[in-house]
Amino acid sequence: MTPNHAWDIDDFVHAAEMTVQGLAAYVRESQDGTAPVIRRRPPGELAGRLGLARWIREGGMTPESYQEWLDTYLVEGTRLHHPAYLAHQTAAPDFPAALADFVHGAINNPMAIYEMGAAAATVEFEVLRWMLAKVGFPEGGGVLTHGGSLANLTALLAARAAAAPDAWTDGVPGDLALLAPPSAHYSVTRAAAILGLGERAVVPLDVDDLGRIDVTRLPEGLDRARRAGRRPMALVAAACATGTGLYDDLRPIGEFCAEHDLWFHVDGAHGASALLSEEHRHLLDGVELADSVIWDAHKMLRTSGLVAAVLVRREGDLDAAFRQRASYLFYGDQGFDLIGRTVECSKAALGLKVFLNLAWRGERGLGEHVAERYAAAHRFWELARERPGFHCPYEPESNIVCFRYGDGDQAEIRETLLEEGSFHLTSAEVGGVRHLRVTVIAPATDDKTLESLLDRIAALGDA
Numbered sequence: 101m102t103p104n105h106a107w108d109i110d111d112f113v114h115a116a117e118m119t120v121q122g123l124a125a126y127v128r129e130s131q132d133g134t135a136p137v138i139r140r141r142p143p144g145e146l147a148g149r150l151g152l153a154r155w156i157r158e159g160g161m162t163p164e165s166y167q168e169w170l171d172t173y174l175v176e177g178t179r180l181h182h183p184a185y186l187a188h189q190t191a192a193p194d195f196p197a198a199l200a201d202f203v204h205g206a207i208n209n210p211m212a213i214y215e216m217g218a219a220a221a222t223v224e225f226e227v228l229r230w231m232l233a234k235v236g237f238p239e240g241g242g243v244l245t246h247g248g249s250l251a252n253l254t255a256l257l258a259a260r261a262a263a264a265p266d267a268w269t270d271g272v273p274g275d276l277a278l279l280a281p282p283s284a285h286y287s288v289t290r291a292a293a294i295l296g297l298g299e300r301a302v303v304p305l306d307v308d309d310l311g312r313i314d315v316t317r318l319p320e321g322l323d324r325a326r327r328a329g330r331r332p333m334a335l336v337a338a339a340c341a342t343g344t345g346l347y348d349d350l351r352p353i354g355e356f357c358a359e360h361d362l363w364f365h366v367d368g369a370h371g372a373s374a375l376l377s378e379e380h381r382h383l384l385d386g387v388e389l390a391d392s393v394i395w396d397a398h399k400m401l402r403t404s405g406l407v408a409a410v411l412v413r414r415e416g417d418l419d420a421a422f423r424q425r426a427s428y429l430f431y432g433d434q435g436f437d438l439i440g441r442t443v444e445c446s447k448a449a450l451g452l453k454v455f456l457n458l459a460w461r462g463e464r465g466l467g468e469h470v471a472e473r474y475a476a477a478h479r480f481w482e483l484a485r486e487r488p489g490f491h492c493p494y495e496p497e498s499n500i501v502c503f504r505y506g507d508g509d510q511a512e513i514r515e516t517l518l519e520e521g522s523f524h525l526t527s528a529e530v531g532g533v534r535h536l537r538v539t540v541i542a543p544a545t546d547d548k549t550l551e552s553l554l555d556r557i558a559a560l561g562d563a
C-alpha cells in the first residue's frame with residue numbers, strides 16, 4: 101500500500117491481469133453454454149457468500165482475495181453471453197466496448213464540458229455525427245445519455261420547449277398532451293409525468309390488435325385530444341415496440357405529423373440499429389421525417405449499459421430544451437460543452453464504447469450482427485409455428501418474438517426454465533394475453549439453442 105493513497109502500479113497490473121483472466125474464462129464458459137445462464141440465490145445468502153458485510157467493514161482486499169471474490173461474483177450473475185440468454189434487450193457486450201469501460205474507469209474523464217476530456221468529448225461528437233447521418237439528419241444535433249429512458253425524457257423535453265417555450269421559466273401549461281400508442285415504452289408515460297404534463301395527458305392512439313399505430317385512425321386520435329381541450333405537443337411512434345418487436349409505419353405517421361404541425365418522436369431505442377443492415381433498413385423508412393429519434397447502443401450495438409443517443413433533426417431544438425442560448429455545436433478553437441444538452445452534469449465517456457466497437461468491427465460488422473440476430477429470431481418463429489402446440493401471433497420483424505405453448509399458464513413455464521437455469525426468457529402481453537417472449541441477442545445463440553428451447557417448453561407444457 102502506498103502511503104499517499106496513489107495507485108500501487110504493481111498491484112493494479114496484477115489485479116487487472118487477474119480480471120482479464122477471470123473474464124476470459126467467464127465469457128468462454130458463458131458462450132459455450134456450459135454453466136447455467138442464470139442463478140437465483142436469495143440476496144441474503146448471496147451477501148453471505150460474497151462476504152459483503154465483512155469486506156465493507158474491514159476492507160483489506162488483495163489481488164489474491166479479489167480473484168476469489170470476483171469468481172463468486174461472476175458465477176452468481178446472469179450470463180448475457182450465454183446462448184440460452186434470450187431475455188431482456190441487453191447486449192452481450194463486444195470486447196472493444198468492454199475495454200472502453202475499463203479505460204474510462206481508470207481515467208475518469210467526465211467530458212460534458214470539453215476541458216474535462218477533450219478526447220472523449222470529440223469521440224462523442226463524431227459518434228453522434230455518424231448516427232445523425234444514419235438517421236438522415238444532415239442539419240441535426242445530438243447528445244449521448246445514460247439510457248433510452250433518459251433519452252426519451254430529453255427528446256420530449258425538446259418537444260415541450262418547441263410547443264411551450266416559456267414552460268422552462270413559467271411552468272407547464274395545463275393543456276399540453278402527448279399522443280402515443282398504449283404499447284409505448286413505460287418511460288414515455290413517465291416522461292409525461294416528469295415533464296409536468298401528468299400521465300393523464302398521454303392520449304392513447306388507436307392501434308391494431310398487435311399494438312401498432314393504426315395510421316388510418318390518426319385523425320381520430322388528434323381530434324380526441326383537441327376535443328378534450330388539449331394541445332398535443334408530440335406524437336410518439338415505436339421502432340420497434342418493446343413488447344412485440346414490431347415497427348410502427350413511420351412514413352405515413354411522419355407525414356401526418358408534418359401536416360398537423362406535430363412534433364414526431366421516434367423511439368428507436370431497440371430497433372434503430374436496423375439502419376445498419378441493408379436488408380432491414382426499410383423497417384425505418386420515413387425515420388428522417390422525425391423531429392427527434394432515440395437510439396440505444398447497449399441493446400443492438402453491443403456496448404454495456406447504458407448508452408443512448410438523443411438525435412434531433414434541427415440542432416437548435418436540443419439546446420432550446422434546456423433553455424440555453426442556442427449555441428450550435430461545432431469545432432471551435434476552445435472545443436464545445438455538451439452539458440447544455442443533458443440532464444446529467446458530469447457524464448461518463450459514453451461515446452468511447454460505441455467508437456471502439458465501430459473501429460474494431462466497422463459499421464458493416466455491427467450491421468451484420470443486427471441482421472444475424474433478426475434472422476435467427478425469424479428462424480425461431482418458423483420452427484415454433486411448425487410445431488404442434490405452439491402459437492405465434494405474428495411474424496417477427498426484429499429479434500423479439502412472442503409465442504405461447506398450449507393453454508396453460510405461460511408464466512409457470514418461464515418460472516421453471518429460470519429455476520433450472522436452462523433458459524432465460526421473458527413474457528409480455530399481446531392483445532391482452534400473456535405470451536412467452538424471447539429476444540435473440542447473444543451472438544452465441546444458434547438454431548440448436550432455439551430448437552432445444554422449443555423441446556424443453558413442449559416437455560414442460562405437456563407434463
Ligand SMILES: *Cc1c(COP(=O)(O)O)cnc(C)c1O
Pocket residue numbers: 189246247248249250252285287338339340341342367368369370396406408
Ligand atoms: C429499452 C427501451 C427503452 C428504454 O431504454 P433504457 O436504455 O433501458 O432506459 C425505451 N424504449 C424502447 C422502445 C425500448 O425498447
